[in-house]
Amino acid sequence: MDPQRLLAQLLCQYEGMPGGLLPLLQAIQEDFGFIPRESVPAIAQVMNLSAAEVHGVISFYHDLRTEEAGRHTLQICCAESCQAAGGRALEARAQEVLGIGFGETTGDGAVTLEAVYCLGNCACSPSLRIGNNTWARVDTALLDSLIAQLRSAEVLS
Amino acid sequence: MTTRYFIPRDTTALAVGAQSVADALSQALQGQEDVTIVRNGSRGAFWLEPLLEIERNGQRVGFGPVSVADVPTILALGPSDQAGHPLYLGPVEAHPWFAGQQRLTFARAGLDDPLCLEAYLARHGFDGLEHAVHLPQADIVDEITRSGLRGRGGAAFPAGIKWRTVMEAAGDEKYVVCNADEGDSGTFADRLLMEADPYQLIEGMAIAGVAVGARQGYIYLRSEYPHAWDVLHKAIAKAEAAGYLGEGICDSNKHFHLELRLGAGAYICGEETALLESLEGRRGMVRAKPPLPAHQGLFGKPTVVNNVLTLAATSSIMADGAEAYAALGAARSLGTLTVQLAGNIRRGGLVEVPYGMSLRELIEQFGGGTRSGRPVRAIQVGGPLGAYLPESLWDTPLDYEAMAAVGGMLGHGGVVVFDDTVDMAEQARFAMAFCAQESCGKCTPCRVGSVRGVEVIDRIIAREEPEQNIDLLHDLCDTMEAASLCAMGGLTPHPVRSALRHFPQDFN
Numbered sequence: 001m002d003p004q005r006l007l008a009q010l011l012c013q014y015e016g017m018p019g020g021l022l023p024l025l026q027a028i029q030e031d032f033g034f035i036p037r038e039s040v041p042a043i044a045q046v047m048n049l050s051a052a053e054v055h056g057v058i059s060f061y062h063d064l065r066t067e068e069a070g071r072h073t074l075q076i077c078c079a080e081s082c083q084a085a086g087g088r089a090l091e092a093r094a095q096e097v098l099g100i101g102f103g104e105t106t107g108d109g110a111v112t113l114e115a116v117y118c119l120g121n122c123a124c125s126p127s128l129r130i131g132n133n134t135w136a137r138v139d140t141a142l143l144d145s146l147i148a149q150l151r152s153a154e155v156l157s
Numbered sequence: 158m159t160t161r162y163f164i165p166r167d168t169t170a171l172a173v174g175a176q177s178v179a180d181a182l183s184q185a186l187q188g189q190e191d192v193t194i195v196r197n198g199s200r201g202a203f204w205l206e207p208l209l210e211i212e213r214n215g216q217r218v219g220f221g222p223v224s225v226a227d228v229p230t231i232l233a234l235g236p237s238d239q240a241g242h243p244l245y246l247g248p249v250e251a252h253p254w255f256a257g258q259q260r261l262t263f264a265r266a267g268l269d270d271p272l273c274l275e276a277y278l279a280r281h282g283f284d285g286l287e288h289a290v291h292l293p294q295a296d297i298v299d300e301i302t303r304s305g306l307r308g309r310g311g312a313a314f315p316a317g318i319k320w321r322t323v324m325e326a327a328g329d330e331k332y333v334v335c336n337a338d339e340g341d342s343g344t345f346a347d348r349l350l351m352e353a354d355p356y357q358l359i360e361g362m363a364i365a366g367v368a369v370g371a372r373q374g375y376i377y378l379r380s381e382y383p384h385a386w387d388v389l390h391k392a393i394a395k396a397e398a399a400g401y402l403g404e405g406i407c408d409s410n411k412h413f414h415l416e417l418r419l420g421a422g423a424y425i426c427g428e429e430t431a432l433l434e435s436l437e438g439r440r441g442m443v444r445a446k447p448p449l450p451a452h453q454g455l456f457g458k459p460t461v462v463n464n465v466l467t468l469a470a471t472s473s474i475m476a477d478g479a480e481a482y483a484a485l486g487a488a489r490s491l492g493t494l495t496v497q498l499a500g501n502i503r504r505g506g507l508v509e510v511p512y513g514m515s516l517r518e519l520i521e522q523f524g525g526g527t528r529s530g531r532p533v534r535a536i537q538v539g540g541p542l543g544a545y546l547p548e549s550l551w552d553t554p555l556d557y558e559a560m561a562a563v564g565g566m567l568g569h570g571g572v573v574v575f576d577d578t579v580d581m582a583e584q585a586r587f588a589m590a591f592c593a594q595e596s597c598g599k600c601t602p603c604r605v606g607s608v609r610g611v612e613v614i615d616r617i618i619a620r621e622e623p624e625q626n627i628d629l630l631h632d633l634c635d636t637m638e639a640a641s642l643c644a645m646g647g648l649t650p651h652p653v654r655s656a657l658r659h660f661p662q663d664f665n
Binding site for chain 2: 018020021022026053056057060064082083084085116120122124125127133134
């Protein structure tokens with residue numbers, strides 16, 4: 001669908017929903033992959049807010065982004081339970097192998113690396129998440145092989 | 158007679174390979190008659206996942222942890238020779254890990270397909286709501302008050318008092334909000350319950366709605382839980398279609414609508430006022446209290462905000478009575494205690510026990526020590542804002558007051574085990590760094606104090622004037638504790654100070 005029409009449709013759908021700004025932004029990101037900066041004035045108008053307020057909400061939440069992410073997003077859990085089970089080594093390894101820091105995307109556009117604080121998988125730490133799939137008891141060998149698969153654009157299951 | 162195979166669809170079970178086991182199972186059973194594969198929730202014994210259970214002639218036995226390669230060897234067994242299999246566990250309830258527990262809120266977890274309404278009803282589901290809809294509001298609130306139920310999110314505030322405040326507040330528009338933003342590392346009880354027994358939460362929310370006179374409820378679920386989202390989304394639709402949500406619930410004149418909302422990756426939104434701001438579509442900034450949410454909560458209306466486990470527990474209280482609930486536990490900690498064994502632990506998972514068990518008993522009896530095989534050195538109880546406890550404190554009984562007396566807190570029941578390779582100065586630094594990362598920024602002690610805290614700890618680690626800097630760190634902790642607007646800044650000193658006090662050698 002034409003992006004303008006898609007945006008208009010979403011704006012229509014969430015207009016009037018109590019507290020609808022966050023669900024609207026999530027829906028836009030779901031469909032576009034990110035929240036295009038140029039959509040902010042239209043969002044503000046429909047939700048009866050200032051552009052600054054909309055921008056404030058977008059910048060507050062870690063999940064929301066205004067730029068396209070890589071084809072895959074790799075989230076490494078950096079919280080205590082995972083630290084206790086070797087997570088710090090995974091944090092370092094992921095940055096080293098991908099050659100980027102947290103919050104960055106590889107040059108080939110394959111992988112965005114994100115830090116996440118708890119995936120609720122703490123009985124089998126350390127954990128990482130790709131898409132809606134979580135991996136448990138991850139060691140560097142598994143991490144390396146997952147990253148290799150992401151780079152070769154294989155579909156992970 | 159049908160043979161039923163159970164293989165969980167829970168996040169952690171899937172993370173350790175339950176889907177490939179399910180695929181192997183369905184391939185192996187193809188063409189066979191009288192077999193059913195049930196995708197149940199998890200019972201919470203994550204160290205045994207993927208846990209495969211087989212039910213024949215009313216006898217249900219477990220095998221675990223099962224890999225794809227084990228599937229044919231298990232299927233080849235007849236009922237008489239299965240006990241010889243190395244992964245055979247017998248009837249799972251009778252396994253020592255479960256037999257030592259007292260399952261109440263998690264009694265149904267892992268037994269059935271979480272979305273099967275008939276299974277929920279067969280296990281006395283919606284009995285509590287059916288009872289509640291015919292009672293005067295004050296009687297429901299009384300029942301909850303007499304049960305002694307306290308908030309399970311961490312603050313342990315008596316649920317009945319909160320409900321009464323909202324019930325008595327003026328106005329026709331009120332809300333019930335479920336805090337499902339389970340952000341503490343080392344906790345997964347809410348997730349497990351939502352994925353394994355979603356109707357129990359829905360029932361509890363409807364009871365709360367009827368009790369306080371709210372017609373609308375919201376579940377604020379964290380975005381890190383996509384499977385819980387999927388299960389809840391479908392469960393709400395099924396409960397609506399069956400008349401347990403919506404207009405005239407349970408054929409009464411009461412109404413309760415429920416909507417699922419998704420968080421966006423902000424830890425602070427687990428704080429109730431930040432959560433309400435987020436639900437209203439704003440930045441998750443903490444509100445000053447008063448006014449309490451019970452007086453002016455969501456959209457400025459009287460609002461009950463309770464944790465998943467608190468709301469879920471009300472369903473069994475309304476079904477079995479306050480006395481049955483209060484008969485469990487001791488002193489002011491009534492009911493059961495939900496603990497999550499996490500971190501460097503051999504037998505991690507969810508344990509529901511009577512209050513008063515010690516940390517040492519839990520770690521030894523259920524946890525089986527560390528997964529690395531090294532000695533336990535520190536245990537963090539109560540999430541990222543909880544204290545690190547050294548061995549000398551592991552005999553403290555696990556209840557709200559006893560934990561507070563040793564400078565700790567039970568919080569949401571997360572127990573994260575560290576072995577002797579842990580560097581406690583690094584953990585103290587992380588506590589400040591996490592606060593800096595996740596602070597909403599509204600109050601200075603939290604927003605700036607946490608950043609300064611990282612800097613001071615860095616200087617201590619670098620041996621720059623360590624004595625003066627340790628004094629400075631204590632000063633900073635005093636300020637954060639006394640002057641922060643909410644628990645984020647106010648409790649971050651807990652892990653920092655406990656590391657300093659109990660593990661001073663790591664700072665030298």
